[in-house]
Amino acid sequence: MHLPQSDPPYAIQRLAALGPLDTAARNALERAVASAYLVRARSELLSEGEEISSPCLIVQGWAARTRMLSDGRRQFLNFLLPGDLVGLYQHDCALAVSAVVALTDVKLCRAPSGDTSPALEQVYAVSKAFEEAYLLSQITRLGRLNAHERICDVLLELLERLELAGQSQGGTFDFPLTQEMLGDAVGLTPVHVNRMVQQARREGWIEWRGRRIQIKDTAALADRLGRSPTRVQGR
Amino acid sequence: MHLPQSDPPYAIQRLAALGPLDTAARNALERAVASAYLVRARSELLSEGEEISSPCLIVQGWAARTRMLSDGRRQFLNFLLPGDLVGLYQHDCALAVSAVVALTDVKLCRAPSGDTSPALEQVYAVSKAFEEAYLLSQITRLGRLNAHERICDVLLELLERLELAGQSQGGTFDFPLTQEMLGDAVGLTPVHVNRMVQQARREGWIEWRGRRIQIKDTAALADRLGRSPTRVQGR
């Protein structure tokens, strides 16, 4: 198993989409990304309760923040995609409040300090705000949506996020997860995820073959779910 | 309906529990709290998508961040208790990513700027980290706990938070919400909340009469749920 090459660095593209990057920020990011290292699928990037040394940037691959229950139940809190930051906290001696696991092979690097430039710091803050918004969406998804809605909703969210980074074209994106992982995200069993995915296929909402997912009519589906694009900033 | 007096300002006590407050911070907080104003139960403190003018501090009463679906389904994202901050963001032109509603009458004031003192800024950051931790707990609660566990778990979390502010003694605290509101928090119907509460009563985990809830054996219950105290900071 090896990573596909990714010369368009999606991570930087995503951050740039959150706010203008000055040259200082861009240079620092490019240097950081160049020094990225590989973490194998299934390994823990961060353990719950661990002290945070310095924030990291996902350069390539998918990860997830997770919580495990003592009896083995597992819940993914959110997905971490290229351009997402891990372990960004404002206070001293911060402890990780959740573990982070690599869902695929992941390329990772230390995130340049926010002190590099005010523009970068601003982008970090916007990124944090998006992360919070996605956590809130996850809560309503789990609390009030049924299985069919959960699957469709989370796929739309992923599409929205991947589009920001330029990783999708025409509602199509690369989806490297198993249905079981998807279940861990939306609080369903793998069996039921499968049934709902097939229903969504039959009803013509999605196409999903191998690692590619296409959402056929994004606008109509979003409308049906009452979803509107995530916004954290005015002006 | 009127608010009980609260000369021990729980809000300040809670913030002080998050980290040392220097006199500048303490003075600013006391001035802010003194100018608190009343917001009636059921009114919106903040609407989703609204531009944040300046962060607020809950001085007294309970509020909740909420999301509504187009068909009327409602989900509480988290509870806001005295000492909690509303609308604290690091980036410019921040938009509220969720509405905030008063669940009881609420006393509210503008939060002193973090620039007041580094100590205050640190406490704000710790508060934000706790809020994130509680959001994550909420996700696993909704995603992987059954109804009985959800109820017990959220009550333990509330106890933990109220204890921080000195608002509970011996596992007992004032609970001003209806069972329907509790259901909106844990993603259950009011009917089923009621059944689970009664089961928890029968099994001797809780006592709940009127506005007072007592958790009989906190340690045993926490242990049964695999709950450990929320920590966001080392040292």
Added chain:
DNA sequence: CGCGGCCTTGAACCCCATCAAAGCTGGTGG
């Protein structure tokens, strides 16, 4: 005393979990 809001209870139903087994697929080695 009456009324509105909340709590409580019952019965029926449905969504999703669980258990089990059978296909499929992509990757590996012979």
Added chain:
DNA sequence: CCACCAGCTTTGATGGGGTTCAAGGCCGCG
């Protein structure tokens, strides 16, 4: 190039946890 294998997907049958609908009881308040 084919055979094999592990992991993932798919399908079926069954049961249970939670919802829904409906009605009755309780309590505080005017």
